[in-house]
Structure formats: C-alpha cells, structure tokens
Amino acid sequence: MTSPAQPLLPLALIVDDDPALRALSRMSLEQEDLRVEEASSGQAAIDFVAVTMPDIIILDLQMPGMDGFVACQQLRQLPRGEFVPILIMTGLDDIDSIAQAYEVGATDFIVKPCPGLILSQRVRYMLRASEMLNALRSSESRLAQAQRIAQLGGWEWDLVKDRMHVSDAACRILGIAPALCDHSQASYLARVHEEDRALVAEAMREAVASGTEFDLDHRIVQNDGTERIVHVLGETIMDDTGQAECMVGTVQDVTDMRATEAKIYFLANYDSVTHLPNRSLFLHRIAQAMTCGAGSHVIGALLVVGLDRYHRLRDMHGSRKAEQLIKDVVERLQHTLSAGVTHVQSTGAEIPVLARLSDDQFAILYTHPSAPDSAKVAHTLMSALGTPFVIDGTSVTLSAHIGLAIPGADGADADVLLRNAVTALQSAKTTGQNSYRYYSSAMITSLAARISLEQDLRAATAENQFVLHYQPQVDILSEKVVGFEALIRWQHPTRGLISPAEFIPVAEEEDLIIQMSEWVITSVAQQQRMWHKGGLAPTAVSINLSGLHFRQRHIAGHIKTLVYEQGGILRILNWNSRRAC
Amino acid sequence: MIVDVKAWKSITSLQKPGKEDILAKILTLYLADSQQLVDKLHQGMDAGDATAVNQAAHSLKSRSAVLGALSLTTLCQQFETLSRQGQLTEAEPLQDQLDAAFDHASQCFRAELNKRRAA
Missing domain, CATH: 3.40.50.2300 (Response regulator)
Known part of the structure; x- marks a missing residue:
C-alpha cells in the first residue's frame, strides 16, 4: 500500500x-x-x-x-x-x-x-x-x-443609475460582442424583435412598478439577421425603504427547445401525412365549440367520412401510393368545403374543421349557425370523391359513406357526439355504396346486432361451424346428374342455420371470405376423393368464389395446390365467380 | 557610529533550535563581499560613473539596513540620492565617513560572529 x-x-x-x-x-x-x-x-x-x-x-x-x-x-x-x-x-x-x-x-x-x-x-x-x-x-x-452549455446568461439592471450589466454569456446569446455592449436597457431592447419590443419593455416596467417578477419568451434579431427565441426572467430587488433598486435576471436561448416542443405538439395533435388535426385535437375542438355554444344556439353538424376498401388499396399499391391517395382525397375534401364557404361567405361562415380520425376516416365539424345544410354537404362531398383518382397511372374509383350527428341533439359532449357520428357511418355502410345517414338511437341496436354477428362469424370460422350442401345439377335432356354445386351454410350454435345472404356480406366486409372459401375448396376436394374411393364416377362440383378472391396473386396455382393436397380432381372442379356484394 | 543591535532580533527570532545559526549566516554573507561594494562605490566616484555609485550604494544600503548599521545606511542613502541626481562632487566629502562607518559596522559584526562561533 x-x-x-x-x-x-x-x-x-x-x-x-x-x-x-x-x-x-x-x-x-x-x-x-x-x-x-x-x-x-x-x-x-x-x-x-x-x-x-x-x-x-x-x-x-x-x-x-x-x-x-x-x-x-x-x-x-x-x-x-x-x-x-x-x-x-x-x-x-x-x-x-x-x-x-x-x-x-x-x-x-x-x-x-x-x-x-x-x-x-x-x-x-x-x-x-x-x-x-x-x-x-x-x-x-x-x-x-454550465451557462454556455445551457445557453444561459445573466443580467442586472441598476434602476437607480439606469445601467444594465449584461454578462458576456448573455451578450453572446443576444449576439452582441461583449466589448461593444454599452450596458443600457436600450441596448438590450434594441436586440428584441420589433414586434416583441413593446411587450418586453412593458413587462419590465410593470415588474418594476409592482416590485414583482416577469417571465416571458421573445424573439431577438442578431446582427446577421438570425432570429432566435429567448426565455427571459427578471426579479425586482427592493432597497430597505421598499423602493425598487435593481432587477436581476437571466436570458436563455430556447430556440431549439421551442422547436422541439412545437414538433412534439404537432406529432401529438396532427396527422403526419395530411397535416390535418388528429382525433385527439379534433375532440378538443369539438369540446371547445360546444363550450362556446353552450346556452346559445349551436347549429352545426359533425360529419364522419369513411372511405371504403382503403386498406385493400393500400395492401395492393403500398403505403406510399396510399398516402398520396389520401392526400388527394384531402385536397378534394378541402376544396369542396372551402367552395361551400365561398358560397355563403356573405353570411360570415367559417371554414369547418377537417380532421383525420384514422387511416380511412375523416371528420368535419360545422359550428357556425349559418352552416350549410349538412345533407347537402354530405352529397357534395360524396360526389367530389366519386370522380376517379389515379394510382400508378390507373384510375381508381373510391366509394365513401358518411355518418352525421348534430351537436347537442346527438350528444352533449365531444366523445359521445363523435361516437354517434361514427355509429351513423357504420349504419350507412350497411345501406349500399355512397350513402349517408343521420344518427338515430335505433342504430345502436342494429349496430349491436351486426357487431355480434361479426364476432360469431369469427368464432364460426375458427370452430368450423359451416356445412356444405351439394345441389345436384341435372342434364335436362338425359335426365342424368352431371355435377353438383357446393353451397355453404352456417350452423349457428344458437340461431340454427343462417343464410349466406346474411353472413357473406359481413364476411367480405371483415376480410373473412378468403379463409372461408379456402375451407370450401378443401372440403369439396376431400368429398370428391371419398366419392371416388366409394366407386363413384368422377363428378364435377361447382363452387362459388367471392370477387375478392380474384384480386389475389397466383390464384390459380394456389387453388390447384389446395385441391391436390386433399386428393381432389381439378379438371372437373368448376368454379363460378360470385358477385361480391 | 551606530549599530542598532535590536535589528538583529528580527533575525534571531527566526532561529529554530538545533538549526544553523541564522544571524551567523547573514553576518558571514555580509562580511564576505560587502568590502567589494565599498570598493565599487569608490571606483565609481573616481571614474565619475554615477550609475555604478548608485547601484553599489543601493546594495550596501539594503543589506546594512537589515543588520541595523544605521549610520552606514544613512550614508549609503546619501550616496544613492546624490548619484541619482548626478551630483557626485557633492558626495565626495562623504567618502571617508563611509569608510569609517563601514569599518565600524564590520568590526562590530565580526566580533559578534566570533562570539557566536566560540559559543
């Protein structure tokens, strides 16, 4: 040691x-x-x-x-x-x-x-x-x-002699060469951005007059014209007689900090693709509008626009193309909304708030009493979206549905109002393309039924609750059975047999149809093999496939594999394309 | 001719027991080359070299003052002032007095040194 x-x-x-x-x-x-x-x-x-x-x-x-x-x-x-x-x-x-x-x-x-x-x-x-x-x-x-790292400087303003001592660090922040600083309040104020100067001078004056402190952000302009944001803090010091003697304070360059804060605020409140308010900010706007209108007559409307099959388009064309499509959609929506305003400009209407709620949902809030008729707006928006868009040089037609809810009548707070407008949208989706619906309380019931059907259908797919019925196809002349058509039926555990007319549209909507069809192909192939083993002559079986199936790549090869795996016979397996509904 | 022995006290006060005799050391250093300073002063006077006189007088004054040689210090001061003013002629009559004061101080110091060496 x-x-x-x-x-x-x-x-x-x-x-x-x-x-x-x-x-x-x-x-x-x-x-x-x-x-x-x-x-x-x-x-x-x-x-x-x-x-x-x-x-x-x-x-x-x-x-x-x-x-x-x-x-x-x-x-x-x-x-x-x-x-x-x-x-x-x-x-x-x-x-x-x-x-x-x-x-x-x-x-x-x-x-x-x-x-x-x-x-x-x-x-x-x-x-x-x-x-x-x-x-x-x-x-x-x-x-x-430490001050250099924090971009912080100090200053002291002698109120009696009206001399302002600005530390070297503070001089650097203000962009004054320390040697050239003439140590007066005026030299500080000279650095303050013209539009902020009166505000800063007033804040200082008021703090001195009341013997308190002040705390604000203001812009400064450096010699080379660079604009920076500084946070300035000042405290009034009193002498023994209670007179303001001097003011001491700090000045900190917060340009980068404020830029970061602004970025964080943007990310938290706006959609990064369209730069529209997101759901969170939109809810806030609704709440604000409803508070402002409380007591008076809030006549307005909340519209939720849902694009159909956006996710399928995105899967087919990739995210970047899909984002461009969304930007085009927004441009049309904005154009339509501002055109509506020009029309009623004389009444002093404001441009309504447009927000992006999710990938394929947009919302529009009209708060002004003289807002145009919401049904008319819904019509105009849908016809604006009805003109085909272009992706990858090919023309794509989008369909949309719109749900509407009226502030006050359909919800007393922002959350309820928005939820009800979305319910109206989902209800509109069950009534064919390009339709709109106003919210009604009955929708809750039918929506609940639809949601439960969806859940049951998922369970059915997993638990194999489907059965195939084989309908014979008979040659009228020879009166011989020439084949069968395989028809899917749902054996619901509590409701019994359910018609395809009821569950196929839901399966298509919820992307369950492909899985369901593959089960059908596999089952038919197995059935064919059993018939063959039992000594029956090879028989043609037709099956129905959703149109969605044909959007898949290598569909033929895929079906071939499925059939052969189960020992089925492809050449006599017919397929019919079912209209997607 | 005055040598203020009380001045030695500030030197002896620094003495630590068992260590080298401080006063003896300073006295030895003084006696070793102070005669040379006196000689330089006289040579400067003879040659009319005011700078040489001034430097020699200053050095002799400083060390003499430390050891309490008051008369010698005063004389050195006079040489220093007059030489700075270029009035060497005025200083001529002081040369004998300087020798006498230096001899007296040196004797005094040497006696003390002998006493201390004997002790």
Missing part, C-alpha cells in the same frame, strides 16, 4: 541580487512551511517561471541588469503568469516607484528592511487571497461553462 501523496507545500520564488537578503527572506518563509527557490536576477526569475510556476514571487525592484519593473512586466506575459501573486520589495525612499510597480502588474508591496515575521505573514495572507481568487476563477469558469 502506498501512503497518499503529501500535498505539495506552496512554492515561493525570491528574486534578489543580494545573497544575504535572499538568505534572510528564505529563512523567514521557511518558517511558514513554504518551499523556497531563489533567483539572483530578473532574467533568472523569468527563466525559472517559464518552467515552473511558483505560487508567489517576492521581487526586489532595484537589481543590476533587468530591474524589477521589467521583470514583473515580463512575468505577467508568461503562460499562467497573469494570476501569480507578485510581492514587490522596495526601500522606503523608493515610494515613487510603488505606483509604477502596480502599473506593471505588482500585486502588493512591502518596505525593506522588513522583519522576517512581517514578510512571512504578508506572504501567507497573499497566498490565501490568491487561493481564494483561484477558487473564484475556477468557479466562474465552471459557471460560464
């Missing part, structure tokens, strides 16, 4: 041409536990200090060759020589030279001959002061460092 290194004793350098006086000073300083080095001339002192910086220098003024003045001046020029304490020793008759010594950078002086104890005590005092100054300098430099 090594013992911890002893802290080094402070090092004093004695510069004197007289060996007797050097010896005397050395003895005096060694009494105080200092390490002592000697230099017999100014040049020797400089050579020494250039290599080793002492903690204090005791310098005789009058020496042959380089005198103390020149030596002192040159010592100050050396690296780190700026801060070392230099004690000048001079005779009583040299009083005139003391002023000159201070001018060339002496820290203090002492008259010689000087009793050893006085010299050592003076040196001890100077070392302590120097240590404190060093600590202060390092603390200042740490503070400056």
